[in-house]
Amino acid sequence: MDLLRALPLVFLAKCVLSSPMVLHESISHVPLGFKASGSPPPTQDIKLFIALVQSNITELAKVVEAVSIPSSSSYGQYLTAAEVAQYIKPPADSVSTVMDWITPNVASVKPFSPAGDILQISLTVAQADGLFNTKFSTYTHSASGQEMVRALNYSLPSTVQQHILHVHPIIAFTRPPQRASRNTAYKRTAPDRRQLAPLCLQEFYGIPNTTISGSLTNSIGVQGYNSPSLGEYANHDDLATFLNEFRPDIAGNTFSVTLLNGAQNLQDNSGGLEGQIDIQYTVGVAGNVPTTYLLDVENTDPAVSYMDTINWLLSQEDPPTVFTTSYVNEEAEFTQSSATSVCNGYMQLAAIGISMIFSSGDGGASDNEEGCTSFVPMFPATCPYVTSVGGTFFQPPTAFSGSAGGFSNYFPVPSYQAADTSGYLQSIGDANSGFYNPNGRGFPDVASEWEVFIVNEGGVTSVGGTSCASPIFASFIALVNDRLIAAGKPVLGFLNPLLYSTGKGGLDDVTLGQSFGCSGAGSGWNAATGWDPISGLGTPDFPGMMKALGI
């Protein structure tokens, strides 16, 4: 890696920059829910990420359009991760300028991302105070008791500033990713158990029961996070019981596990439901598509959790073609600069042809807040390079009141959806005016069933949430990819430019339902004809998608 080769030179550099310090980012007050709780010891170690300018990110955005817009002549001609890195790696003079400045002042520095655009530094609080001309303090998140070392602003030397996008997480007051799942009240009492099981999804969405291509590289990746507090595991015995009960035709199918940062997929039934849902509704729906459970430890900083996965996907020889994540955060928990860094990571995955699918969240328009004065968008769902999935239920298809949706405060509306979101906004007139950013990226993009049966601790239980919707939608796409591969065509990659154009034929519009908003039930959004911020463009229609794709 260029960066590592540059290191010895840096140690020889005598020059100590003494240019004036310039304020780079600041917040005016400690965010709601956190309070200052003292000064950390000056010798305490902290880790920070420095995001360097990327040499050609605007050009990479054009490449993503070229490979994802169905009418483009290079549709489906994805780049390799090595090619993507050429657009992302920082210019050489940025690397040397930043290294000259930080190396004498930190305990260690190493590249964090494969392209070297993100550096991870380790330093003491005293060093950080000096390097960034600020005062780090300890802050406590009142609800969870979680402590973090942060500052309200930081500065950079004027000669260095142009080479750095941002340093994270100095001013980012973060909570770990929240699982988008909740256990609904019903337990084993529904009249027909099969009603909410894979067979039902196969019937309603026309999803076939197995693959035909024989491809082993068309695989699904499933995100998991765990820790003692967020104990999430995928249990092999429960999956076997689930398949025996609901998918006897693929009984015996299983999943592989990849563990990051010392995570463990415990099998002692002590976990929550998220891992169970996500594995049972990928292995159990995408019949015979190889499935990998990527389990990472919970990080107190969600940007790091999301970046771990981006880095992992960029470093795989054959990464999954579809990747589903049922975890979300409020967009405002990220600074705009850190959300943009993570979203640019998803842009890179779009360039290499991975469909990144996220649940939209379960709190409706307001993240379940009542009495709020503005709606609450959710991230990563608002990143324009991912496909976010809201929730609906049968029958007739109706949007789930908790289905999170709305408009980003950070990301402007992308061209692929502008006609659809403005059509919806025109149709509602002044409703909800002042509660959302009418120029923001609209989400969710699509929807699917939010309530299903799973097997947990050996027994059948019903669960609900967009947690269920994301793996179901991912399974639909993985089987569409299977048919494309069998027809000698490339997989779908980044889905949205297709879904908002010719791919609309592969989705069934949902026009009933209302979401939760700042004054309670029904005060969020209404489902409507065409795209809406509760059910997106609608639910899977496999035969319709085959027709739309000409296969």
Ligand SMILES: *[C@@H]1O[C@H](CO)[C@@H](O)[C@H](O)[C@H]1NC(C)=O
């Ligand atoms: C960015 O990409 C364009 C088009 O490929 C190329 O002409 C230009 O040299 C690149 N710039 C950098 C800094 O790599």
Ligand SMILES: *[C@@H]1O[C@H](CO)[C@@H](O)[C@H](O)[C@H]1NC(C)=O
């Ligand atoms: C930076 O934050 C400190 C408190 O940590 C405050 O005293 C100072 O005024 C802030 N400076 C700027 C320029 O915002």
Ligand SMILES: *[C@@H]1O[C@H](CO)[C@@H](O)[C@H](O)[C@H]1NC(C)=O
């Ligand atoms: C697979 O699906 C078809 C309908 O497309 C159905 O007729 C058939 O019975 C299914 N096979 C199994 C083993 O469930």
